[in-house]
Amino acid sequence: xxxxxxxxxxxxxxxVSLQLTAISVVFGYAVGLLLALGVSSQLPWxxxxxxxxxxxGRGIPSLVVLYVVYYGLPSIxxxxxxxxxxxxxxxxxxxxxxxxMLRAGIQSVHxxxxxxxxxxxxxxxxxxxxxxxxxxxxxxxxxLMGLAIQSFQGTSLAYxxxxxxxxxxxxxxxxxxxxxxxxxxxTGLVFAAIAVPSTWTSVWVEHRLAKGFA
Amino acid sequence: MTLLVTVSSFGIGAIxxxxxxxxxRSNYPPxxxxxxxxxxxxxxxxxxxxxxxxxxxxxxxxxxxxxxxxAIAGLGIISSAYLAEIYRGxxxxxxxxxxxxxxxxxxxxxxxxxxxxxxxxxxTSLPSLTTFLLALLKDSSIASTIGVTExxxxxxxFSRQNPGTAGxxxxxxxxxxxxxxxxxxxxxxxxxxxxxxxxx
Numbered sequence: 305x306x307x308x309x310x311x312x313x314x315x316x317x318x319x320v321s322l323q324l325t326a327i328s329v330v331f332g333y334a335v336g337l338l339l340a341l342g343v344s345s346q347l348p349w350x351x352x353x354x355x356x357x358x359x360x361g362r363g364i365p366s367l368v369v370l371y372v373v374y375y376g377l378p379s380i381x382x383x384x385x386x387x388x389x390x391x392x393x394x395x396x397x398x399x400x401x402x403x404x405m406l407r408a409g410i411q412s413v414h415x416x417x418x419x420x421x422x423x424x425x426x427x428x429x430x431x432x433x434x435x436x437x438x439x440x441x442x443x444x445x446x447x448l449m450g451l452a453i454q455s456f457q458g459t460s461l462a463y464x465x466x467x468x469x470x471x472x473x474x475x476x477x478x479x480x481x482x483x484x485x486x487x488x489x490x491t492g493l494v495f496a497a498i499a500v501p502s503t504w505t506s507v508w509v510e511h512r513l514a515k516g517f518a
Numbered sequence: 519m520t521l522l523v524t525v526s527s528f529g530i531g532a533i534x535x536x537x538x539x540x541x542x543r544s545n546y547p548p549x550x551x552x553x554x555x556x557x558x559x560x561x562x563x564x565x566x567x568x569x570x571x572x573x574x575x576x577x578x579x580x581x582x583x584x585x586x587x588x589a590i591a592g593l594g595i596i597s598s599a600y601l602a603e604i605y606r607g608x609x610x611x612x613x614x615x616x617x618x619x620x621x622x623x624x625x626x627x628x629x630x631x632x633x634x635x636x637x638x639x640x641x642t643s644l645p646s647l648t649t650f651l652l653a654l655l656k657d658s659s660i661a662s663t664i665g666v667t668e669x670x671x672x673x674x675x676f677s678r679q680n681p682g683t684a685g686x687x688x689x690x691x692x693x694x695x696x697x698x699x700x701x702x703x704x705x706x707x708x709x710x711x712x713x714x715x716x717x718x
Contacts, residue, residue, distance in 0.1 A: 363697040365656035367663075368670055368689060375677065376686035457564035464566075464663050471566060478574065485575035488567060496562030503558065 310477040310487065317473030318494060320387075324459040324469060327391045329452045332398025339403035340410065361400025367461050369393040374465040390462035390469075398455050402448060409444025410436060445513060449506035453499050460495070470494065519586075519668040523658040526590045528651055531597020538602035543609060553602075560599035565660045568592040573664040589661035593654065600650055608643030609635060641714060648707035652700050659696075669695060 342354030361369075373396075374389035384392065413436050421431040463471035470491060478487040541553030573588035583591065612635055620630040662671035673688035 359701065360693075360697060363656075363700045364693045365659040365670070365696060367659045368673075368693050368696070371670070371674065372686065372689045372693070375674075376689050379686055457562075460564040460566045461660065471564070471570075474567075475570070485571070485577075488571040488575050492563035492567045492571060495564055495567060496559050499562035500558045503562070 310481065311490075313473045313477055314470060314487075314491065314494065317468060317470035320467065320469040321456065321459045321462075321471075324387075324390055324394060324462060324467070325452070325456040328394035328398045328455050328459075331391075331395045332455070333402050333406075333448065335395065335399035336402030337406055339399060340406040343403065344407055344410065358400050358403050361396055362404070366394065366397040366458055367464060369397055370461060370465050386462075386465050386467045389465055390459070390467045394455060394458060394462070397458070398451065401451055405444045405447040405451065406440070409442075409447070410440030412443050413439045442513065446506055446510040449502075449509060453502045453506065456502075457495060457499060519666060520655070520658050523586070523589050523593065523661050523666065523668060524651070524655045527593035527597050527658075528654055530590070530594030531601045534594070534598035535601030535605055538598055539605040539609070542602060542606045557599045557602055560595060561603075565592065565596060565657050566663060568596060569660060569664050585661070585665040588664060589658070589666045593657060593661070596657075597650070597654060601647070604643050604646045604650060605639065607646065608639035608641075611642050612638055644714065645707055645711040648703065648710070652703055652707075655700060655703075656696060 339354050339358055342350050343358060345351045345354075370390060370393040373384065373393040374386060377384070377389075417435055417439065418431065421435050426435070459469055460471040462469050463475065466472060474487050474491040478484045481487065538553060538557060541549055542557065544550045544553070569589055569592040572583055572592045573585060574582075576583055576588075616634055616638070617630060620634050625634070658668060659670040661668055662674065665671070667675075669692045673692040676688045
């Protein structure tokens with residue numbers, strides 16, 4: 305079967321998918337944290353714009369975000385190559401979703417922690433960075449791990465703006481061999497082979513964390 | 519078209535999800551394991567791969583699924599797995615006492631399940647169901663990649679036909695429609711959620 309000769313191509317695609325995942329998760333979570341801080345801010349000029357960004361980011365399908373970045377932004381003079389466009393688009397979506405998870409995590413920290421820190425005379429900044437934030441981050445870990453798995457699957461959308469990741473390499477191979485069923489089945493299994501064990505890991509981590517708190 | 523794809527695949531998922539959920543809750547570990555693998559496998563494969571698999575991969579002799587039916591089938595399969603998991607979560611939150619009380623009242627297992635457990639489980643899983651519906655609404659945009667003429671497909675076509683003037687506008691309009699549909703749904707979901715919480 306000549307399918308085997310296309311496996312390296314799928315492997316290369318997988319590497320690109322993983323790169324995109326890594327970029328969008330690292331930058332997405334960083335931006336997401338900033339957005340979360342913005343939304344929970346008490347200054348209205350900071351709060352409302354960030355809230356709009358977050359809701360727009362969560363409300364628009366990430367496919368549309370990719371189209372806007374890749375096909376849309378050039379019309380106002382911003383031109384990206386397709387990998388950069390995919391990275392930017394996916395980062396934006398991940399940032400919007402993660403900001404809500406981080407905000408929920410930060411808000412779940414008990415009020416008493418804040419009051420205790422105040423009573424100890426800690427300034428507000430270090431109360432936040434050394435007491436509230438670490439605990440908040442910890443309780444949002446399971447949700448963030450789930451999001452990372454989803455964004456790995458989401459990189460398959462970059463196919464639509466012709467980034468040569470796993471999905472578009474699969475498409476190319478299948479349109480040469482016409483063995484659509486086999487190639488997409490293999491592609492699906494590759495995605496599942498990474499996503500499913502990761503899901504199990506995140507469930508395990510969640511149990512561990514839950515035990516730690518009890 | 520966006521709504522048609524969303525609603526019909528959600529409908530498929532809502533029905534097919536029930537037997538899958540029963541499998542996940544089976545008393546026999548082998549059956550449970552098999553269904554767990556099926557559900558995880560379905561959820562582990564990205565939407566776009568499912569759609570391409572069904573649209574390009576599945577043939578009946580010389581016939582192929584139309585892009586619309588492939589999209590509905592693909593999103594339907596995915597919804598079934600996710601909804602099965604959501605239903606399961608709903609049942610998992612019920613107190614064991616409910617089952618024991620029904621036994622004590624002499625209800626048989628089917629009646630217990632349909633009249634006692636299912637209504638309560640449905641109520642607790644309602645917020646997750648609406649969240650999933652919103653996610654599905656947005657995932658239906660992926661159907662444009664196999665040529666279903668839903669909203670994003672139309673936006674792309676329009677933008678290609680008028681390259682000079684249109685530019686970003688069609689996408690912003692499409693994006694606006696998604697936001698306009700999903701934000702009120704999200705608000706309703708949040709209200710419903712807080713009301714259900716109050717009752718418990």
